[in-house]
Amino acid sequence: MLASSDLDYLDPGRTYYQMGVVVAQATQRPLYRFAPDDVSKRLPDMAASAPQVSADGRTVTVHLRHGVKFSPPVNREVTSADVKYAFDRIFSANVAAPYSSYFRQLEGAPATPTKGVKSVSGVTTPDKYTVVFKLKPNSAPAFVGALVLPVSAPVPEEYAKPFDEKTSSTYNEHVVATGPYMVKNDASGKVTGYAPGKRIELVRNPNWSKATDSRPAFLDAVDIRTDATDTTIASLQVLAGKGKVLGQPPPPTILKRISTEPAGRVSQTVDTGGYRFVPLNTTLKPFDDVNVRKAVSAVYDRESVLLARGGRSAGPIATHFLGPGIPGFEEAGGLKGPGADYLKAPGGDPALAAEYMRKAGYADGKYHGKQTFLLAGANDPQSKTIAEITQDQLARLGFRTRLKFVAADALFTTWCSTPAKRVLACASSLAWLKDFPDPEPMLRPVFHGDAIAPTNNTNYSQLDDPAVNRAMDAAAATSGAARGTAWGAIDRQLVDLAPAVPIDWDVATLIHSPDVEGVASMYFDGWDLSYTALRAK
Known part of the structure; x- marks a missing residue:
């Protein structure tokens, strides 16, 4: 597997982001x-x-x-x-x-x-x-x-x-495994098959028994290279190689190239049910004003971000947060959404944005403060482009910003998840994928006040709205149709508060070499290594 970034943790109690889940699902x-x-x-x-x-x-x-x-x-x-x-x-x-x-x-x-x-x-x-x-x-x-x-x-x-x-x-x-694979270790248990930022070596767990597990576990070993930072070169190596998969969706140029290939030959597509968004730090003035946040949503050119991600194949433009296939999606308005005017123009509406800035007290529709706000973005080419688009949107409203580019794993573990860093926005856009297919994990960890934490924070906007918190607490007890209704209403509340700019509902395209029988998981939207195999000649 050629991947552009590392995992966060091998420890199943600590891992959170996708590459860590890919490894945890195998081990x-x-x-x-x-x-x-x-x-x-x-x-x-x-x-x-x-x-x-x-x-x-x-x-x-x-x-x-x-x-x-x-x-x-x-x-x-x-x-x-x-x-x-x-x-x-x-x-x-x-x-x-x-x-x-x-x-x-x-x-x-x-x-x-x-x-x-x-x-x-x-x-x-x-x-x-x-x-x-x-x-x-x-x-x-x-x-x-x-x-x-x-x-x-x-x-x-x-x-x-x-x-x-x-x-x-x-x-x-020193982590040990119960799955069909384990990270290579020595006799004492110390992990030897993990070089941060470089490689993760998965080998067979000699104590795994197929008699206790329904997973086929075809592969003898998996070598995950986490230093393949040029995703275009890595994609070309995968498409031309033997026994390779790409650890993340390919760049737009590769998506266009494979669009004529027969389905399944070199790619798998997964409708993730997740959403991409740009959170705005609601604790930083003037972004504590809902009208300023609505102005950002109104001016934001989401079509440019989608184009940077490969166009419409990356997913439909979002009009709220809960995605297709998640209970509450239809109750929140489906594809059309709740009807917020500041989300109606995918290419941005500068005039409407200026109107919201005037509502926030800025007479000419622009911010004239002297503060420079910090934006954080991942350092791969696609993420850099999206971060620069975010910076441009804020500049259109008069905000001065400084962009800091870091490795993708550090963006999550050190910057966006640490409130003390006072990051205004994770400017590359974040993908919130389902922890499990239910509306509560799609919204509560991102927008409930109780989720705000000094480290490993997932409420990136630091929204702590009492009405939203109460509604989520009440909705937690619901089940069946009532659950979709309750969480759909909460989704509408969140759109009204504009703590983040919803970008799109994520569709993941994963590529593999022609001799790989790639199996993508609809759960974690990556390669399921316990099912993926090499094709027989």
């Missing part, structure tokens, strides 16, 4: 997962059967599969205690797990991260193969949905705890 066994081509039904993975939810929605019981073993050097069978420890550790400041917000509804979950790993009373293990989760009221739907996340993969306490006791856990450098 770990969360409680549940999805088949590559179907996200409508959860499949038991580390679990042996569907979760049992009590009538009052306060208790979820999961029975585990027998015979699953950890990779060397642990080499023993996974038990319920390992699943409990995986959940205990995500609330530790030492681990700083980004998905902890999904599990705060556990009874006994700490309100703030703990020093060291503490036992959570709401996770119990009545026997070796059973885990019981006790929940706060009105939280079962999202909790059960989140059990597909990498964070639910078992972690052996006796092995991992010494690493987790470090101020910043070093389990990432």
Whole structure:
């Protein structure tokens, strides 16, 4: 795999971004997962059967599969205690797990991260193969949905705890696997197959048994090069090579080139259900004024961004946040959206933008302050182009900005996710993909006030609107048709507050060499390495 950027973490409790999930899906066994081509039904993975939810929605019981073993050097069978420890550790400041917000509804979950790993009373293990989760009221739907996340993969306490006791856990450098693959390590367990910014070497997990797993795991090994920063050259190498895949969507020139190829020969297309957006920091004046934010949305040339991403093949221009295929999409207005005037012109409407600036108190429709605002962007060519487009849109309204370009992984782990950096906007545009196919994880982590955190922050706009927070808290308890209705209404609220500019609903095109039988996952929108294979001659 030729990739333009690294993963964030190998540790399943810490990984969050796509490359980390690609690796985790091949090396770990969360409680549940999805088949590559179907996200409508959860499949038991580390679990042996569907979760049992009590009538009052306060208790979820999961029975585990027998015979699953950890990779060397642990080499023993996974038990319920390992699943409990995986959940205990995500609330530790030492681990700083980004998905902890999904599990705060556990009874006994700490309100703030703990020093060291503490036992959570709401996770119990009545026997070796059973885990019981006790929940706060009105939280079962999202909790059960989140059990597909990498964070639910078992972690052996006796092995991992010494690493987790470090101020910043070093389990990432010693991680063990339960899936068909593992990151190459030495006899002590220290990872040797990971060179940050260069390479990730996946080899077979000798303790994996096909008898306990439905994944075929055809490949003997996967060499992931994370230094293929020129995506055009990498794409050409993939198309002309043998046994190669590209680790991210190709640039526009390559998309045009492969458009005449028969479907499936060198590419796979995935409708992600995700959205791309440019968040605006609502804590920075004057962007704390909703009319200023609406002005940015009104002036923003989303068509230019889409063109930079390959045109309409990259996805339709968004008119709100929830994407096609996610409950609430139609209730929020479908493709037409709620009808906000400042999102009606995909190429931008400078006159309307000036009108909103005047509503914010700027008589001539432009900002004349002396402040220079910080924009952060990824340093690959496509992201640079999009960041410069963002800078130009802000300049049209009178805002002076400074662009800082960093590696894509650093953009997320250091800049956009750290409020203290005072970044006005992640100018390259961000893609918010589904953690699981439900409206709550599409909106709550990005726009609920409780998601704001000093590190690993996912509420990039730092929106903390009481009405939105209350609506999300109430919608969390809904299910069925009521769930789509509730979250669709919240989507409309968010459009009214304009904390971000919605760009498009993401469609991912992935390319592979002609001799590769590439299998793309509809869940995480990347290559599913446990299903991808080499074609027979």
